[in-house]
Amino acid sequence: MPRPVSASVSLTALAHNLAEARRRAPGTRIWAVVKAHAYGHGLPAAIRGFTGADGLALLEFDNARRLRALGWRGPILMLEGPFGPDDVAMAGEIGLSLVIHDTTQIEWLRGHEGKAIDIWLKLNTGMNRLGIDPEITAATQRELALLPAVGTVSLMTHLADADRPGGAAAQLERFDRATLDLPGSRSVANSAALIDLPQAHRHWARPGIMLYGSSPFADRSAASLGLRAAMTLRSELIGTQTLKEGDTVGYGSTFTAPGPMRIGIVACGYADGYPRHAPTGTPVDVAGVRTRTLGRVSMDMLAIDLEPAPDAGVGSAVELWGEHVPVDEVAASAGTLGYELLCAVAPRVPMHVVD
Ligand SMILES: *Cc1c(COP(=O)(O)O)cnc(C)c1O
Numbered sequence: 001m002p003r004p005v006s007a008s009v010s011l012t013a014l015a016h017n018l019a020e021a022r023r024r025a026p027g028t029r030i031w032a033v034v035k036a037h038a039y040g041h042g043l044p045a046a047i048r049g050f051t052g053a054d055g056l057a058l059l060e061f062d063n064a065r066r067l068r069a070l071g072w073r074g075p076i077l078m079l080e081g082p083f084g085p086d087d088v089a090m091a092g093e094i095g096l097s098l099v100i101h102d103t104t105q106i107e108w109l110r111g112h113e114g115k116a117i118d119i120w121l122k123l124n125t126g127m128n129r130l131g132i133d134p135e136i137t138a139a140t141q142r143e144l145a146l147l148p149a150v151g152t153v154s155l156m157t158h159l160a161d162a163d164r165p166g167g168a169a170a171q172l173e174r175f176d177r178a179t180l181d182l183p184g185s186r187s188v189a190n191s192a193a194l195i196d197l198p199q200a201h202r203h204w205a206r207p208g209i210m211l212y213g214s215s216p217f218a219d220r221s222a223a224s225l226g227l228r229a230a231m232t233l234r235s236e237l238i239g240t241q242t243l244k245e246g247d248t249v250g251y252g253s254t255f256t257a258p259g260p261m262r263i264g265i266v267a268c269g270y271a272d273g274y275p276r277h278a279p280t281g282t283p284v285d286v287a288g289v290r291t292r293t294l295g296r297v298s299m300d301m302l303a304i305d306l307e308p309a310p311d312a313g314v315g316s317a318v319e320l321w322g323e324h325v326p327v328d329e330v331a332a333s334a335g336t337l338g339y340e341l342l343c344a345v346a347p348r349v350p351m352h353v354v355d
Contacts, residue, residue, distance in 0.1 A: 011049045155185070
């Protein structure tokens with residue numbers, strides 16, 4: 001018997017969420033963001049779930065090659081651009097579009113002799129992570145357009161606070177001022193902006209997290225946004241204990257039974273990607289009943305309260321997150337984001353594609 005922990009990825013949910021993104025941004029083309037192995041869901045599932053996307057965006061060159069090997073023929077955008085001259089050569093060879101966010105990268109394009117590469121010139125409009133100074137946008141775009149290695153030169157930026165009302169206004173204004181009257185397609189919106197900020201939709205949007213059925217907003221659930229959880233992380237009870245008042249649970253003895261109670265031990269721990277910082281009370285589903293974790297999460301196991309599920313025993317199904325327990329609720333309890341939990345599912349957890 002394999003250890004009972006596993007993850008499943010629903011193609012129907014991925015396709016539904018992509019359709020939801022399209023519905024919210026009619027006329028806008030969609031780069032489905034599949035970096036970090038499609039936010040932990042795996043590239044094979046992403047390719048099948050996102051067949052309707054206009055392009056796929058990621059930043060790992062080996063994974064871009066894998067997308068081509070898996071049969072993706074459409075556009076691929078490399079979100080951090082080339083990390084060196086070899087990446088430019090690969091972009092020409094397998095047809096990748098490249099973000100250029102620093103003038104150093106332009107030098108690597110100069111020597112390129114293969115097929116012309118489409119460029120997305122990235123402006124730093126206030127996040128101060130990647131991007132050129134907006135002041136030099138026109139000159140840099142002209143410089144790029146003159147290179148024989150370069151095809152089209154589109155314009156993009158990334159928003160730091162699109163998940164807060166009004167949080168994107170200053171960046172949008174800087175972007176528009178710097179790009180006024182310049183040629184080329186535009187791309188600005190991540191998931192939060194796609195949902196909340198129609199003025200940021202432009203020619204191409206770049207949703208990531210919403211496509212996986214997790215909310216980009218701290219105060220709005222994925223379900224309330226019409227999104228469906230793509231990943232379900234599940235396991236089983238492999239043991240039970242009956243506690244007396246005063247008994248403690250797990251490392252550090254951080255949970256003390258207030259009275260007699262029955263608990264279950266789940267085959268899932270932080271080495272599977274479950275957050276170690278999830279405290280007592282983090283939601284979990286056992287045998288279709290919602291309950292809570294108890295005590296510290298260990299490497300391979302965690303403990304849950306069986307009081308609401310008296311019929312649960314060894315072999316009972318446990319959902320750590322997915323359709324019934326939103327990953328965003330688990331993340332909030334652990335002081336992190338759905339993004340981090342989805343990306344962190346460990347390689348030892350078998351992943352199945354369903355539908
Ligand atoms: C990750 C990423 C996105 C997607 O962001 P979400 O918040 O997951 O929608 C969009 N654009 C860039 C440049 C990114 O790195």
